[in-house]
Amino acid sequence: MTSTYRSSSTHGSVPGQPRRRPPVPTVADIVRAVTNGEPKVRITAYDGSEIGPADAGIGLHVANERGLSYVLTAPGELGMARAYVAGDLEVRGVHPGDPYEALRQLATGLQLRLPAPGEALRLVRGLGWERLLPPSPPPQEAVPAWRRALAGLRHAKGRDAAAIHHHYDVSNRFYEMVLGPSMTYTCACFRSETDTLEQAQANKYDLVAGKLALKPGQRLLDVGCGWGGMVRHAAREYGVRALGVTLSKEQAAWAQAAIEREGLGHLAEVRHLDYRDAPLEQFDAVSSIGLTEHIGLRNYPRYFRALRDRLKPGGRLLNHCITRADSRTSRKPDAFIDRYVFPDGELAAPGRLVSAVHDAAFEVQHEENLRLHYALTLAGWNRNLVEHWDECVAEVGLGTARVWGLYMAGSRLAFERNEIQLHQILATKTTKDGVSSYPLRPDWTA
Structure with missing residues (x-):
């Protein structure tokens, strides 16, 4: 019983040797896992990985690990907005005062999907669970609705x-x-x-x-x-x-x-x-x-x-x-x-x-x-x-x-x-x- 338990807990690793951690996925790997098809915008990252057309007029650059954590811990627009406001996600090809063209292209050029549970687990294990600890949001962000409720009922x-x-x-x-x-x-x-x-x-x-x-x-x-x-x-x-x-x-x-x-x-x-x-x-x-x-x-x-x-x-x-x-x-x-x-x-x-x-x-x-x-x-x-x-x-x-x-x-x-x-x-x-x-x-x- 003991031998069987150890074997299952190491997921096939050799008994007596440390369990091998899955390879660390790149930002490009993560993008592939959460999008349908190849993005029509260029996405680059601090780890040197890249995905999307090299000649795309609009590009996103994940500048650091905190930017990646923002996106991972609040999937969808809130995480991307946090990273962008904090300066950890750069939008290239547009002026920051008017990123309209980038948003227009992202609306059709980046089709998001939920990864399969097994795929998501492998990504998280490769990145490390600590990556799912959300960084503090930028100071421009209001507190969530449940904390606003402490100040009174909605619309009081x-x-x-x-x-x-x-x-x-x-x-x-x-x-x-x-x-x-x-x-x-x-x-x-x-x-x-x-x-x-x-x-x-x-x-x-x-x-x-x-x-x-x-x-x-x-x-x-x-x-x-x-x-x-x-x-x-x-x-x-x-x-x-x-x-x-x-x-x-x-x-x-x-x-x-x-x-x-x-x-x-x-x-x-x-x-x-x-x-x-x-x-x-x-x-x-x-x-x-x-x-x-x-x-x-x-x-x-x-x-x-x-x-x-x-x-x-x-x-x-x-x-x-x-x-x-x-x-x-x-x-x-x-x-x-x-x-x-x-x-x-x-x-x-x-x-x-x-x-x-x-x-x-x-x-x-x-x-x-x-x-x-x-x-x-x-x-x-x-x-x-x-x-x-x-x-x-x-x-x-x-x-x-x-x-x-x-x-x-x-x-x-x-x-x-x-x-x-x-x-x-x-x-x-x-x-x-x-x-x-x-x-x-x-x-x-x-």
């Missing part, structure tokens, strides 16, 4: 404030360089692909103002107002008395200073405030541009009721937000977006949003999809990041600048591939007698 006020701080309080100067003079961090509206980013953002604000039928003297509430772009535009171009609220202290401070610089203090104001604490005054119109993604699906009923309660009878709501392309995909963002960009963000399919607006006693009047407009917007932001790359790195650090280049380029690709969309929903607070103030045909210009 304190936890929402922390999530907003993670993303929006990076640096106002950084956002000025990336977003451009409009300081607008939402989808623009392009009349043609030749429009500048600034023209397209002004088009978007005019589209929102037109749908809301804004007129001089009316009152507008803009929830999740960011740096006050809609508030300032409505006051300056339409003579509207506008109030914006945001959970970001840095946004509120920048926006209020911009209002004073532009001489709009008699019409416009931005407050550091949760939308749930916005004044219960009666507004002629409410705009929500890019806030719903942070609300959480289970909070939609309360959210839209809160907006309705702030409207006069006949008032209009314009809700503008990113959506899922269908109801079957997860409402939660992928791991990279959740850890590095929008902690606790959630997306709904457009039908879910329309139903939520409808069930909050609004009358839905119009809906449209601006999906391709967001792809063009993101391309513009990536161009700005490339143009100001050295200044942006000096402002926020190389790792954070890499996060933004990766996030914006990846989002552009997702909009182009119809994996996510951008929908505007226009609704009215129709009275019990059926009076909506909405005309027989739209009174705004597309």
Whole structure:
């Protein structure tokens, strides 16, 4: 019995001699084990191994063992993102401020698969089990959802404030360089692909103002107002008395200073405030541009009721937000977006949003999809990041600048591939007698 046990435990090795460790696999061996067919991009590594076409325009280089450990301990996009943000995975052939072309080619040129259990075991034994101990993530990464729960329930006020701080309080100067003079961090509206980013953002604000039928003297509430772009535009171009609220202290401070610089203090104001604490005054119109993604699906009923309660009878709501392309995909963002960009963000399919607006006693009047407009917007932001790359790195650090280049380029690709969309929903607070103030045909210009 003893002899048999020893023989099996050495997997065929000669009794009395040390068990031979399997040969150490190269990075190229690992790539072969987890991909279908030969990659269409060039992959090289610190151990001298390489795989993929030598003349490929796009290349990945695993710079060190930590980079390999990142990828192995968080398979998929999170591990690769960690290695890239840390500088342990280099993307060659593109600028780090706009890795769009690399992501586009990787989407079709690197088909991942799970290795067979026996194959996976041989790889792990050859590498050593210590390789499966995950390195500490880069400092730009938010804590996982289970640790965020210690700060409160998902979408409680304190936890929402922390999530907003993670993303929006990076640096106002950084956002000025990336977003451009409009300081607008939402989808623009392009009349043609030749429009500048600034023209397209002004088009978007005019589209929102037109749908809301804004007129001089009316009152507008803009929830999740960011740096006050809609508030300032409505006051300056339409003579509207506008109030914006945001959970970001840095946004509120920048926006209020911009209002004073532009001489709009008699019409416009931005407050550091949760939308749930916005004044219960009666507004002629409410705009929500890019806030719903942070609300959480289970909070939609309360959210839209809160907006309705702030409207006069006949008032209009314009809700503008990113959506899922269908109801079957997860409402939660992928791991990279959740850890590095929008902690606790959630997306709904457009039908879910329309139903939520409808069930909050609004009358839905119009809906449209601006999906391709967001792809063009993101391309513009990536161009700005490339143009100001050295200044942006000096402002926020190389790792954070890499996060933004990766996030914006990846989002552009997702909009182009119809994996996510951008929908505007226009609704009215129709009275019990059926009076909506909405005309027989739209009174705004597309």
